[in-house]
Amino acid sequence: MEVKFIAEAELPTALGEFSIHGFEDIVTGKEHVVLAMGDLSDDQPVLCRVHSECLTGDALFSLRCDCGPQLQFAMEKIAAEGRGMIIYLRQEGRGIGLLNKIKAYALQDAGADTVEANVKLGFEPDGREYDVCKPILEHFGVRRLRLMTNNPRKVDALSDLGIEVVDRVPIEIGLNQHNESYLAVKVSKMGHLLRN
Ligand SMILES: Nc1nc2c(ncn2[C@@H]2O[C@H](COP(=O)(O)OP(=O)(O)OP(=O)(O)O)[C@@H](O)[C@H]2O)c(=O)[nH]1
Numbered sequence: 001m002e003v004k005f006i007a008e009a010e011l012p013t014a015l016g017e018f019s020i021h022g023f024e025d026i027v028t029g030k031e032h033v034v035l036a037m038g039d040l041s042d043d044q045p046v047l048c049r050v051h052s053e054c055l056t057g058d059a060l061f062s063l064r065c066d067c068g069p070q071l072q073f074a075m076e077k078i079a080a081e082g083r084g085m086i087i088y089l090r091q092e093g094r095g096i097g098l099l100n101k102i103k104a105y106a107l108q109d110a111g112a113d114t115v116e117a118n119v120k121l122g123f124e125p126d127g128r129e130y131d132v133c134k135p136i137l138e139h140f141g142v143r144r145l146r147l148m149t150n151n152p153r154k155v156d157a158l159s160d161l162g163i164e165v166v167d168r169v170p171i172e173i174g175l176n177q178h179n180e181s182y183l184a185v186k187v188s189k190m191g192h193l194l195r196n
């Protein structure tokens with residue numbers, strides 16, 4: 001699994017002054033990005049969010065999930081500390097792609113939960129891979145993370161790659177009347193750690 005660093009530039013945002021770094025996944029051709037702030041290579045653990053693409057939640061204000069508020073929370077927290085990174089992976093819909101996610105939403109509208117919908121479409125409940133994180137982190141000289149996630153499987157997947165997750169920072173935000181059952185399924189079927 002290899003990624004190629006392509007380009008970087010300043011990225012002023014409404015939430016703070018980040019830089020954006022583009023990587024090409026040699027195997028899949030996917031274009032991943034990192035938003036970074038501060039000095040990341042000083043060997044102190046880095047506050048990090050590994051965020052999987054969700055066009056509907058991240059860009060279109062969907063209330064079906066909690067992705068948009070989580071991304072915003074992560075960027076705000078990094079900006080407040082002045083140091084950290086978002087690894088934004090282009091694995092939409094837990095890896096099944098945008099159009100299949102819309103198909104899954106249609107099945108959910110008809111009564112399936114998120115896991116059942118993926119399975120009905122012939123996919124794994126969660127087909128995501130995190131392998132590219134390793135060379136991306138190496139590019140920045142980052143070895144140790146404070147990872148913003150509620151998903152213990154994400155912590156395990158990164159640890160299995162040899163990335164040291166020294167702390168898990170909960171990211172419990174974005175609950176609304178439309179995503180209540182979606183979040184409940186994350187807890188009951190996907191092992192997420194949510195207190196509310
Ligand atoms: N297939 C499918 N994917 C979804 C659905 N809702 C959100 N997603 C995708 O799920 C991914 C986000 O995963 P989540 O399970 O919400 O969260 P996580 O990244 O595992 O865990 P956190 O780090 O705690 O946010 C994004 O790629 C979304 O596009 C859905 O109903 N079906």
Ligand SMILES: [Zn+2]
Pocket residue numbers: 054056057058065066067068
């Ligand atoms: Zn989402």
